[in-house]
Amino acid sequence: MHFTFTPILASGKPAITNVSSNFKVVIKIAFGFMLTMLFLNYNATAQTGTGTVKGTVKTADGKSAEFVNIVLTNTKFGATAGQSGHFTIKNVPAGTYTVVASFIGLQSQTKKITVSAGETTTVGFVLTEGAKDLQEVYVKSARHNKFLKKETEDVARLPLKNLENPQVYSVVTSELMKEQIVTSYADGFKNIPGTGVPLVYNNGRTTLLSRGFVTGNFIRNSVAGYNFNSIDPADIEKIEAIKGPTGTLFNSSLASFGGLFNRVTKQPNETPRTEIAYQTGSFDLNRLTADVNMPLNKDKTVLFRVNAALHNEHSFQDAGFNRGFFVAPSITYIINDRLSVDVDAEIGNSNATSAYRLAPDIKGKTYNVKDLGIDYKRSFGNNSVDYLSRQIDLYSLINYKISDHWKSQTMFNKTFSTTKGMVTAFTLVDSSKQIKRQATQEDYPYYITNVQQNFIGDFKIGQFRNRIVAGLEYYNQKSNNTNVTVSTPAISYLDPGAAYNSFTADKVSALVAAAAPKPGDYVQNNQSSYAAYVSDVFNITERLNAMASIRIDRFVNKGAYTPADGKTTGNFSQTAWSPKFGLVYQVVKDQLSLFGNYMNGFNNVSATSFDNTPFKPQYANQWEAGVKVDAWDHKISSTISYYDISVTNTTMDDPAHPGFSTQAGTQLSKGIEAELIANPFNGFNIVAGFAYNNSKITAAAPGTGLQGLRPANSGPARLANLWMSYRITHGKVQGLGFGVGGNYGSDSYQTNTAAFKFTIPSYTTVDATVFYDQPKFRIGFKLDNLTNEKYWSFRLAPQNPTRGTLSMSIKF
Incomplete structure (x- = not known):
């Protein structure tokens, strides 16, 4: 489906134009279904031989519990507790029922009730925190x-x-x-x-x-x-x-x-629950998901959960698709009150075309993506030029309580991730208004192993509380990369003609078969790191605490080995230290704190220098200060901070030796970040953020043309996000909600050097949703990019125009 939105004009003309008939049908079905549900809910009071169930839900500390699900088992009746903890279930046929109150993070509670015709039955719940659940x-x-x-x-x-x-x-x-x-x-x-x-x-x-x-x-x-x-x-x-x-x-x-x-x-919990959802909408989206959670024994010591998804979607452009299957089973085994084991997996297979990727002509005279004149909806690709991917991610966590003050945490992860097929990239020739289309036939598997052992303590030395973690980590990453890159003849990107359809899998395969083999067509990589670390949070007073942390890493890169010529390049070993310090003072206990930190990070550099001299690790040093707020009984949560990050040993292209790198740079990144998560009144929620970032290369190798400039990959200097939603929590239309929000980004660069600059313009997108959420079902409709804004990623990939999505789910 495709449709285009334009804003509402001052003249009062309709804001929606060129909406396909199929999408109009979707809208009618969505809102027709929603109105039907509301009508049935409203008119249910006319039924006879029924009663009403009312009640309250509180936590062990006596406070009201919001959003708790109340369900009469083996029936369609249920409700969600409002912010005051009250709930009402009307028009319940006379009889005896089992009522279950459940919420993630709280122990479920079950009660028996009897409903009489024309009467109100009252029931109350007091829920406590579960041993395995959140804080x-x-x-x-x-x-x-x-x-x-x-x-x-x-x-x-x-x-x-x-x-x-x-x-x-x-x-x-x-x-x-x-x-x-x-x-x-x-x-x-x-x-x-x-x-x-x-x-x-x-x-x-x-x-x-x-x-x-x-x-x-x-x-x-x-x-x-x-x-x-x-x-x-x-x-x-x-x-x-x-x-x-x-x-x-x-x-x-x-x-x-x-x-x-x-x-x-998502991890298993003690409450049996299943949710099946279906989404459909623009660009032939069809998505089916399932979330099934259940205890496997009566004692609820073996818990099982599985999440799965089937996804099929086309691009808004003339070619492009993504089809995939995903399943994620997980098991928690609570062996005793000291020992528990979590095991889960993520398994996925997909078939897709490459994401759009376009490089400008750095010798050209066009400096803004909007000025290129390229059709926003042309993919310049072909659905036969695609790839297959596979993912198997195995994870386990063993928690063992050594004593009242110490616990052991052992984590293991094994990942296999691969891409096999054809991936693409495009380059412009500005002088002739042409585009070069490149394809890489690749088989690129990754093999990852990661093991961590942590010992976590929470104890006092005298009157001073210490919270400490000490650990060891091993990480290994291997890959075997087979790839051959070929290009097809350039075509006009303004008027491509029949040549537009010449970029096919058959033609790419023929070019790959005819290409002369090179040693770099098959490369093996193997790198490992061994680390030890310790971090301690020391409470100087009840309101003042200090954090001190340090890590040592031994990084071993065995380099890129090409079996064709028996050569290994880029092999090196490095050792690096990374400290961190922080102070927090709670001006108002549990409501307002001032904080500051110094943090150090490093990256091991695997680039190649002209004389094969190993590069030093890159280091980043951050100084940051700010304020955190969690006030009004958690209704307002906010963080505002200023940071300053300086990077040394920055690598960049070596202008004197093309294809090699030089390590002669420094970089500065500083700015302000602010976030607000608020619930100012019942049912109304706000998520908002703002980020200002000032980045520049403070030192660069002669001839690079980067000195004093913002790195192109730093993105927009200003970014903002906002989401506001309101959900009716009482009355006949309880569960009906609306949401609106959007994102803003200032202009940025795809290329930024003294010789050539290529600009990506600023953007503002607006999204909106309407939903009806009930204990047994949920229906929602979302419109993304309401104003049909044209905007691009750093790789000059056009982003989705206005997109509608209808979501329906059942819960039992």
Whole structure:
């Protein structure tokens, strides 16, 4: 389906034009179904022989519990507790029922009730926190601010609240992604300050921005989850964006100097629950997902959960598609009150075409992507030029309580990720208004092994509390890259004619077969790192605590081995230290804190110098200060900070020796970040962020033309995000909700040197949704990019025009 939106004009003319008849049908069905549900709910009061069930839900501390699901088992009747903890279920046929109250993070509770015709039955629940579930502070905040899930042990590897942590981080919850009908993992990052437009690589892998640095998605459940392909969001419980150089507690090979993104997967819990969802919409989207959770024994010591997805979608352009299957089973075995084992897997297969990738002509006279005149909807590709990908990600976690003050945490991850087929890239020839189309026939498997052993303590020395983590980590990454790159004759990108269809799999395969073999057609890579680290949070007073951390890494790169000639290049070994310090003072206990930190991160450099001299590790040093707020009983959560990151030993292209690199640069990245997650009144939620980043090359090798300029891959200097939604929590239309928001990015560069600059213009996108959420079902409709804004990624890939998605799910 395709449709185009234009804004509402002052004259009052309709804002929607050129909407396909198919999409009009979808809209009518969606809203017709929603109105039918509302009508049935409203008129149900006319039924006879029924009664009403009312009640309240509280937690063990006596506070009201919001969003708790109330279900009469084996019936269609249920409700969701409002912010005051009250719920009402009307028109329940007379009889005896079992009522279950459940919420993630709380122990489920079951009660028997009898409903009499024309009468009201009252029942109350008091729910307590489960032994395996999230921290108490999260449970409390989730009752009021449903998109707030800041309390996590992943960031510091310690039981440390957000207000106690001197590091800045953002968390995107599965609840927020569900409300926004996120069908693509990258779309979840719209809610993280400073991430920008996703950069999609030829095999579906995505990176985004963090503090002006390109940052990958290589970490899953706090260890390596190196997925070289696209990531399906079906198994995502939350996305954690940890800001700044994070080399102390995380593998530096998988993070950038701006931070890292940790995807946390859904884990089994004690409440039986199944949700099946279907999404359909623009560009032939058809997506089916399932989330099944159940205990496997009566004692609820063996818990099972599986998430699965079938996805099929075409591009808005004339060619391009993505078809995939994904399944993620997980088991938790609670052996006793000291020992538990989690085992899970992510298994995926997909068939897709490459993401659009375009390079400008650095000798040309066109300096802005809008001025090229390229048709936004032309892919310049062909659906036969595609690739297959496969992912198998195995993960296990063993938690053992050594004593009341110490626990052991052992994590193991094994990943196989591969791409096999054809990936593409395009280059412009500005003088002749032509485009060169290039294809690479590749077989590129990755093999990853990651093992971590942590010992975590929480104890007092005298009156001073210490929370400490000490650990060891081993990481190994191997790859065997087979690739042959060929090009087809250039064609006009303004008027390509019949030659437009000449880029096919058969022609690419013929060119690959005719290409002269080279030693670099098959390359083996093998690199490992061995690390030890320790981090301690020391409470000087009840309100003042200090963090001190250090890590040592031994990095061994065996280099790139080409069996054809028996040569190995780029092999080296390096040792690097990474310290971190932080201070936090809670001005108002558990509500307002001031913090500051110094953080150090490093990257091992594997580039090649002209004289084969090994490069030193790149180091980044960050100084940061700010304020964190968690006030009004968790209704307002905010972080505002200023950071300054300086990078030494920066590598760049060697102008004197093309194809080689030189290490003669330094870089500065500084700026302001602000985030707000709020629930100012019942049912109304806000997620907002702003990021300003000032990056520049402060020293560069002569002849590079980079001195004093902003690195092109730093993205827009200003980025903003906003999402506001309102959900009716009482009355006959309880569960009906609306949401609106958008994203802004200032202009940026695809290339930025003294000799040539190529600009990507600023953009503003607007999204909106309407939904009806009930205990037994949910229906929602989302419009992305309402104004049909044309905007591009760093690789000059045109982004989706207006897109509609209808989502329907059943829950039981």
